[in-house]
Amino acid sequence: MNITPLDPWIKEKTNGVDLRAWQLSKLNETLALARSKSAFYKKHFEGLPETLTSLDDLRQFPITTAEDIRQNPLRFVCVPQGEIQRIVTLQTSGTTGEPKRIFFTAEDQELTIDFFGVGMSVLTEPDKRVLIFLPGETPGSVGDLLRMGLERKGRKPIPYGMVKDPFHALDVMESQQADCLVGSPTQILSLARRWKQKNKAPRTVLLSTDYVPAAIVNVLESTWGCKVFNHYGTTEMGLGGGVECEAHRGYHLREADMLFEIVNPETGEPVPDGEYGEVVFTTLTRRGMPLVRYRMGDRSRFLLGDCPCGTKLRTMEKIRGRFSGFVRVGNETLKLPDFDEALFPIQGLLNFSVTVSGSGGDESLLVEAKMLTDEDSTREVEQAIESLFQKRKIIKCYHSPNEVGSLLKRVILDKRGNDGKSL
Ligand SMILES: [Zn+2]
Structure with a gap:
């Protein structure tokens, strides 16, 4: 060396x-x-x-x-x-x-x-x-x-x-x-x-x-x-x-x-x-x-x-x-690198952004994932985000065409139980 x-x-x-x-x-x-x-x-x-x-x-x-x-x-x-x-x-x-x-x-x-x-x-x-x-x-x-x-x-x-x-x-x-x-x-x-x-x-x-x-x-x-x-x-x-x-x-x-x-x-x-x-x-x-x-x-x-x-x-x-890179949703707090390490290994993922809206424990989280193609691993993105949170459930997932050769997937995480009812 x-x-x-x-x-x-x-x-x-x-x-x-x-x-x-x-x-x-x-x-x-x-x-x-x-x-x-x-x-x-x-x-x-x-x-x-x-x-x-x-x-x-x-x-x-x-x-x-x-x-x-x-x-x-x-x-x-x-x-x-x-x-x-x-x-x-x-x-x-x-x-x-x-x-x-x-x-x-x-x-x-x-x-x-x-x-x-x-x-x-x-x-x-x-x-x-x-x-x-x-x-x-x-x-x-x-x-x-x-x-x-x-x-x-x-x-x-x-x-x-x-x-x-x-x-x-x-x-x-x-x-x-x-x-x-x-x-x-x-x-x-x-x-x-x-x-x-x-x-x-x-x-x-x-x-x-x-x-x-x-x-x-x-x-x-x-x-x-x-x-x-x-x-x-x-x-x-x-x-x-x-x-x-x-x-x-x-x-x-x-x-x-x-x-x-x-x-x-x-x-x-x-x-x-x-x-x-x-x-x-x-x-x-x-x-x-x-x-x-x-x-x-x-x-x-x-x-x-x-x-x-x-x-x-x-x-x-x-x-x-x-030090400033934290995401708080309800009583759960995550560091931005947690998202990086969970999402970037996913095949076809190019980039993503995380936005929190709402406050006082009533937050919801929007993750926009830029993917290489349409076929790429929507479920994997959802699973990776869900795995980061214990008490949240994805309620909506949709995607829309973005720039040439890539696609934007939006995943919204909110306070819902596994059966889809509000907690
Ligand atoms: Zn050295």
Whole structure:
């Protein structure tokens, strides 16, 4: 097994200085920059120490939230406007309805390109052809930065963009003889479901998002006989946070550029290694818009023990869900990943959504499942949803044609007994 390429890369970036000592010096630089140039942090850090003597001291600093950014993103910016190369606007369902804006300088983007090139070396060799199913038309977009990172490492990137027509995407996969695919879990799943045995299968796949259902990884690996790697990264992280190594045990993190903590979501206090909590990160090398103790809402933990790949870098367990991702129906509460793991193994299922209506114990649940064809397993979808709930019964199931080559099935779950009477 090869050691993660992040290991030698981080050693080089830190000039052989002990990683924690290097992080501490970068952290102090970041705090000084944020305090002097960001109106938000100037206020946020009032009364807190100027210089930290250990990484542990960071726990006194307050958490930064998505809401803080939404309220006034410009108050985070630490460089003159002219130095901002790219602004990413994230439309989220925040309480204020304001979008989040994240600002990057050219140097900030350079850090991402560098990480992408190194991270992709985990799953590609030089000259291999990498088909990128990520937005890439705009200069500085995620697909564009990935293309540059791959080119620098001698790989052959093929920018594609988001999949709108899966049949077209499959044609390109075949005509380009792609060795590796990069994209979001459900997009890549939609290709695997339609892929024909006679065509070339990719050898590796990188799934890029904050949370990857294990059920989707299983489908891809069994369809293509490929290896699936997870990448953990959000725009706030500068698009890259960490990537799995060949041991597939969890992510090794971009520790020269970022400091990750796992904290108690209630108190913001770090939890001991090995315990679950919420992922919080601090940027160490970004200048446009540094973020200090930014809360992700993702649930994970640092794994104890050494990684079989041989690195001494920390390993973060794969994200298994978000703190906010709960579905409550009556007195039953489920996590969204429960739906993922129950539904994605079903043959022909491409994607689904879950909506709860009603309140105060009188909720009903609507699951809309996008299926490959008409013949596909309606009963299996119903059974999978029913199996998740103990006291609910499906009262209605219907389907309607959706986009070309797929079908939408709607399953409504309500308070009914097995005999169909209201409980
Ligand atoms: Zn490893």
